[in-house]
Amino acid sequence: MKARAVKGIVVKDLRETRRDRMAVFWIFVFPLMWVTLLGAIWGGSSPPVVVHVGAVYFNESAPFTASTLIGIMENVSVDGQKVFRITRYPDESAGLEAVKAGRIDVLLVFPRGFGKNVSSGLQGKVYAYFDRSDPQKYQIASGVVKGFFSEFEREMAYRKLNITLGYVEAYFPKNLSANFSPSMVRAYLVGMMDPIDLKEEAVTGERPSPIKFYVTSFIGIQFLFATMLTVSNLLFEEIEKGTLRRIAASPATAWDFLVGKMLSTFIVITASILIGVVYSKAVFKETVFPGPTGWLIIALSAVFSMSLGLAIAMGTRSMKATNALVNLISMPLLFLAAIVIPESILPRWARPIADYFPLGTALKDLRLLEIYHRPPSEVFPDVAWIAINSLLMLLIAVLLYNWAIKRLQ
Amino acid sequence: MRAIEVRGLRKGYGDFIALNGIDLDVDEGEVFALLGPNGAGKTTLIRILAEGLSYDSGEIRVFGEPLSKKTARLIGYAPQESLAYDDLTVRENLEFYANLYDVPGKRVDELIERFKLPAKKKAKELSGGFKKRLNLAVALLYDPKILVLDEPSTGLDVPSKRELWELIKEFREEGKTVLLATHYMEEAEALADRVAIMNEGKVIAVGTPEELKGLAGNESVIHVEGILRGTEAILREFRAIERENVLRVSVEDARKALPKVVEALVEGGSEIRSIRIEEPTLEDVFLKLTGRGLE
Ligand SMILES: Nc1ncnc2c1ncn2[C@@H]1O[C@H](COP(=O)(O)OP(=O)(O)O)[C@@H](O)[C@H]1O
Ligand SMILES: [Mg+2]
Numbered sequence: 014m015k016a017r018a019v020k021g022i023v024v025k026d027l028r029e030t031r032r033d034r035m036a037v038f039w040i041f042v043f044p045l046m047w048v049t050l051l052g053a054i055w056g057g058s059s060p061p062v063v064v065h066v067g068a069v070y071f072n073e074s075a076p077f078t079a080s081t082l083i084g085i086m087e088n089v090s091v092d093g094q095k096v097f098r099i100t101r102y103p104d105e106s107a108g109l110e111a112v113k114a115g116r117i118d119v120l121l122v123f124p125r126g127f128g129k130n131v132s133s134g135l136q137g138k139v140y141a142y143f144d145r146s147d148p149q150k151y152q153i154a155s156g157v158v159k160g161f162f163s164e165f166e167r168e169m170a171y172r173k174l175n176i177t178l179g180y181v182e183a184y185f186p187k188n189l190s191a192n193f194s195p196s197m198v199r200a201y202l203v204g205m206m207d208p209i210d211l212k213e214e215a216v217t218g219e220r221p222s223p224i225k226f227y228v229t230s231f232i233g234i235q236f237l238f239a240t241m242l243t244v245s246n247l248l249f250e251e252i253e254k255g256t257l258r259r260i261a262a263s264p265a266t267a268w269d270f271l272v273g274k275m276l277s278t279f280i281v282i283t284a285s286i287l288i289g290v291v292y293s294k295a296v297f298k299e300t301v302f303p304g305p306t307g308w309l310i311i312a313l314s315a316v317f318s319m320s321l322g323l324a325i326a327m328g329t330r331s332m333k334a335t336n337a338l339v340n341l342i343s344m345p346l347l348f349l350a351a352i353v354i355p356e357s358i359l360p361r362w363a364r365p366i367a368d369y370f371p372l373g374t375a376l377k378d379l380r381l382l383e384i385y386h387r388p389p390s391e392v393f394p395d396v397a398w399i400a401i402n403s404l405l406m407l408l409i410a411v412l413l414y415n416w417a418i419k420r421l422q
Numbered sequence: 423m424r425a426i427e428v429r430g431l432r433k434g435y436g437d438f439i440a441l442n443g444i445d446l447d448v449d450e451g452e453v454f455a456l457l458g459p460n461g462a463g464k465t466t467l468i469r470i471l472a473e474g475l476s477y478d479s480g481e482i483r484v485f486g487e488p489l490s491k492k493t494a495r496l497i498g499y500a501p502q503e504s505l506a507y508d509d510l511t512v513r514e515n516l517e518f519y520a521n522l523y524d525v526p527g528k529r530v531d532e533l534i535e536r537f538k539l540p541a542k543k544k545a546k547e548l549s550g551g552f553k554k555r556l557n558l559a560v561a562l563l564y565d566p567k568i569l570v571l572d573e574p575s576t577g578l579d580v581p582s583k584r585e586l587w588e589l590i591k592e593f594r595e596e597g598k599t600v601l602l603a604t605h606y607m608e609e610a611e612a613l614a615d616r617v618a619i620m621n622e623g624k625v626i627a628v629g630t631p632e633e634l635k636g637l638a639g640n641e642s643v644i645h646v647e648g649i650l651r652g653t654e655a656i657l658r659e660f661r662a663i664e665r666e667n668v669l670r671v672s673v674e675d676a677r678k679a680l681p682k683v684v685e686a687l688v689e690g691g692s693e694i695r696s697i698r699i700e701e702p703t704l705e706d707v708f709l710k711l712t713g714r715g716l717e
Contacts, residue, residue, distance in 0.1 A: 021521025025507065025514070032509040255503055262473045262494065263522045419476055 014272065018265035022273025023280070026247060030281055040281060044289030047234060051227035051353070052297050061094040064154045065116065067108045068101050070123035078128030083121075086161060096157060112144050118154035119143050134173065170206050178202075224299040225384045226355065228290060232301070233352040233376045235286050236315045238343040241322030244278040245339065248323060249332040258421060267414045271407070275319045279312065286311075306389040306396070307382050313399045314375035320406035327413035330420070352376050371402040423485065425450045425568050425599040426471065431480030433466055440466045442623035444480070448601055450567075453594050455610035456603040457704060458620030459716050464603035465502065465572055467620075471601070472499035472570045484568070498566035500557040502573040506545035512556060513541040519560045533559040537589070551582030558589065569593055571602040575609055587612055605716050607705040617704065621712050631704060638702035638710055644671040644683055645700050652690015656683055663705065663715035672706050 030036045066086065070079030089096045100117060102108035108120040122140040131137040141158060145151045182195045251257035260270055294300040303311060321342075326335045347353045349363045350373030359367060367373040378392040378399075426448040433441040440463045448454040456464045469475040471482065474494065484493040506515045516530040534541045537555045540548070548556065554574060561569055574590065575583040590613055593600055604610055610617045611631050619627045619634065627634055646669040653664050660679065662671040669687075673679040676699045687694060705716050 015524065017521050017524050021518050024521070025510065025518040028514060029507060029509050254507070255501070256505060256507070258469075258473055259501075259505060260522065262499075263519075264491070264495075264524065265522050 015265060015269050018263070018269040019273040019276065022260075022265075022270065023276045026274070026277035027280060030277070036281075040285045041288060043235070043239065044231065044285050045292055047231045048228065048289045048293045049296070051230055052224055052293065061092070062096065062153055062157060063094075064097050064157045065118045066097045066099050066158070067111050067117040067120040068099055068123070069103070069105050069108045069120065070101075070127065071125045073126075073128035075128035075132040077132045079123035081128075082123075082165070085165070089161060097161075109142060112142055115144060115146070117144070118150060119158055121158075131169075167207060174199075174202055174206065222299055222384070224293060224297045225301050226380070227353075228293050228299075228301040229376065229380050229383060230353040231289050231293075232286055232303070232311065232379065233372070234347065235282050235289070236311050237318045237352065237372045237375075238339070238347070239285065240278050240282050240315050241318045241339050241343065242336065243281060244274055244319040245322040245326035245335045246332070247274050247278060248326050249335070252330070252421065253332075257418070261418045261421075267411050267418075271320075271323060271410060271414060274323070275316065278319055279315055282315070301383045303379065303383055304389075306392065307379055310375050310378055310382075310392070310396060310399065313396065313403045314372050317371050317375075317399065317403040317406050320403065320410040323410040324406065324413050327410065327417040330417055346370070346372065349373075350376065369398075371399045375399055423450045424448065424483070425452075425485060426601065427481075427483040428467075428471075429481040431467070431470065431477060431482065433463075433470065433475075433477040440623055441470075441477070444623075444625055446618060446625060446628075448568075448599060449616075450485075450599050451594070451597055452615040453590065453600040453602065453613050455614035455617045456601070456620050457605070457607065457610040457614075457617050457708070457716070458603075459605055459708075459714070461622075462605075462620040463623040464605075464620055468499070468570050468572050468601070468603055472497050495564060496566055497568045497570055498561035498564065499570045500554070500561040500572065500574065502576060504545070504553045504557060505560050506548070506553060506556050508546035509544060511542050511544055512539045512548070512552075515545055515556065516559060516563070519563055523564050525563045529563060529565075533562060549582070550578050551585065554578065554582075554586060555589070558586075566598075568599045568601065571600065573604055574602055575604075575606070583609075607703050607708075607716060610704055619704070619708055619711065621708075626711050627707070634704055634707050635702050638672070638707050639674075641672050641674055641702055641706070641710070642676045643700045643702050643706050644673060644676055644680055644697065645669075646671070646683065646687065646694060646697050648687075648695035649693040650687060650690075651692045652686055653692075655686045655690075661709055661713070663709055665715070665717065670706060670709075672702060672709060 030040075068079070068083050070083065072078075072080070083099060083101075086097050087095070087099050100111070102111065102120070105120075105122050108117075108122065111117045112120050120142040122142070124138055124140070127137045127139070139162070141155075143151055143155055178195065178199055181198055185195050248257070251260065290300050290302055322335070322339060325338050326332075329335050329338065346366075349359070349366045350370050351359055351363075351367035352372065356364070356367045356377065367377065374395050378395045381387040381392055382389065424447055426446065428444050428446040431441050431444040432439070444463075444467060456462075456467065458464055466475070470477050471484075471489070472494075474491070482489040484496055487493050505519075506512075507518070510518065513530060513534065516533060517527070519525075520527060520530050533539070537559050539552060539555060539559065545553070545556065558571075558574075561571070571590070575586050578586065587609070590600060590602070600613075602609075602613065614631065616628065616630055617634055618625045627637060647667055649667065650664070650669055653662075653669055656662055656669065656671060657664060660671045660673060660683070662669060671679065671683055680697075680699075684694070684697070702710075708714075708716055
């Protein structure tokens with residue numbers, strides 16, 4: 014390889030790119046556009062859950078009534094955020110209308126006598142009507158509402174238990190063996206009522222931040238697909254100008270030429286990636302800055318996609334056909350290779366694409382490294398796999414280049 | 423010594439035969455012109471020699487050696503179209519090719535000075551004449567012994583054309599061999615030591631301009647200028663070329679033919695500005711050989 018020829022090609026391409034206003038525009042605008050879009054649509058912390066509850070109840074004069082319960086519900090908050098937004102309806106049919114119209118997620122109907130029953134220690138009935146048109150919304154609403162009721166029941170049960178234990182202590186025979194004491198009875202009753210004591214511990218570990226995820230998506234889009242388009246367009250510029258024939262006739266070899274074009278492309282796209290990475294830090298306060306292994310993966314898979322782009326360009330020798338083909342290949346792959354969406358939501362048949370298609374592997378590994386901070390040794394087998402594929406693809410591109418040059422005349 | 427030897431060269435583009443058995447010898451140190459109309463196959467021939475374009479059969483030697491990547495270094499090529507990248511300056515363009523051919527950087531300065539090129543101007547801001555000169559500078563980067571120029575002055579105005587011709591004459595004085603393709607008879611006559619007339623993929627005559635004109639025998643040419651009408655009859659009866667406001671009629675005996683020509687033109691309603699009897703040019707020779715004009 015002739016280093017000077019490669020350098021010449023790179024310097025020339027970069028000078029041309031720097032002076033091409035459209036190119037500069039896209040290098041800046043693409044990252045800003047992608048990061049803003051991805052970040053705004055999917056990023057940020059998820060909004061707090063709010064369940065819209067409709068309530069129908071009757072006024073009663075008992076010490077504890079449906080109205081008291083609804084009042085408690087209204088004040089439940091998590092992390093300072095009210096969980097339930099309550100709307101009161103005069104009767105059941107008005108409430109059901111609201112459920113059907115999607116104005117509320119659930120309608121709670123407290124029949125007449127609810128307060129009187131509960132106040133006197135009996136069972137109170139409640140009817141809950143959930144809107145089940147959206148399964149996900151239903152799961153959230155029913156989970157939260159049922160959670161509230163079971164917490165509420167537990168609270169009531171403990172109060173009843175304490176009252177009951179008061180009687181037990183007052184009338185407990187004093188001469189029973191030490192093995193049988195009021196505290197034992199209490200423990201036994203608590204066990205019966207509440208057999209499992211689930212302790213919730215908040216652990217703040219590596220949170221897979223959505224912003225970081227989408228910064229890696231953006232990096233993927235840029236080095237997988239922007240490189241493919243950029244490198245093939247750089248090639249077509251030389252073909253259209255007639256300079257490719259000249260370069261082919263010069264002492265520079267196919268390798269010199271292709272390596273030069275790839276380096277130019279890689280430098281341009283890296284600049285664009287850096288802009289996106291820094292922009293995400295500035296706007297969303299979070300970003301991913303790849304480490305050495307990350308960059309190795311980026312470089313290797315960029316070689317893969319650039320070689321693929323060049324192979325398509327050489328094979329079709331038409332700019333229009335190339336752009337169409339690159340889009341046709343890349344659009345589905347953005348999803349199927351889990352580049353802009355998490356692999357976990359892929360259908361089963363698409364998993365192998367994400368796992369074995371080198372660009373899918375690259376993104377998966379990049380995320381393991383940069384989001385989950387796994388040690389580089391974990392991804393080395395994958396890196397080897399990507400490297401082999403990239404080399405193969407590069408070889409194909411070189412062969413096609415030599416084949417195409419003869420047909421350019 | 424022979425700078426270039428071509429024997430039985432054939433080249434087709436698909437079914438179309440662009441070169442149909444070319445034989446050619448270019449001597450070291452001469453300016454050799456390929457003269458022929460558009461489509462004659464001049465560029466194809468040149469690109470086989472200078473760009474490594476593939477060919478179907480035939481033999482080519484450059485200073486005695488078969489054409490190869492090695493002999494490529496002996497040939498500098500200035501194609502018809504500009505080689506320059508528009509957004510790069512003259513110097514940056516030359517630097518690019520210097521890197522490609524691994525030529526020392528100071529050669530770039532030498533060439534900028536020699537061709538009086540505006541180093542800092544972007545290629546897209548250059549006039550046609552300077553673009554051609556930049557092409558010449560690129561062709562001369564590695565100081566080749568043979569210069570191959572395709573239509574070097576096509577598209578230039580008269581003063582730029584003259585300047586360029588002076589440069590080409592200088593190359594010859596330096597001992598370079600120049601092979602140029604042109605469809606301008608004047609260019610071949612002004613520059614070439616020897617001319618090969620090409621038509622439809624064949625060389626139909628080779629010689630010095632004088633020798634070639636001899637092919638016209640003792641013919642002379644009636645050259646008429648003006649707003650010409652009624653030329654159809656003349657074109658039918660005589661061997662003649664008509665171009666905008668000019669009619670050239672090749673005749674054995676000018677004194678006998680002149681009245682007929684004038685009569686036909688006047689009857690057609692022409693406004694004749696001038697008439698003169700001339701020696702035949704290369705174009706008239708071409709006309710005699712092929713029955714058509716060069717343009
Ligand atoms: N790449 C090509 N594919 C097909 N035909 C071509 C190609 N290049 C040239 N030709 C044809 O070959 C003939 C000779 O062309 P060319 O060598 O350019 O002639 P010239 O330079 O004398 O005008 C022309 O008829 C032209 O149309
Ligand atoms: Mg030509």
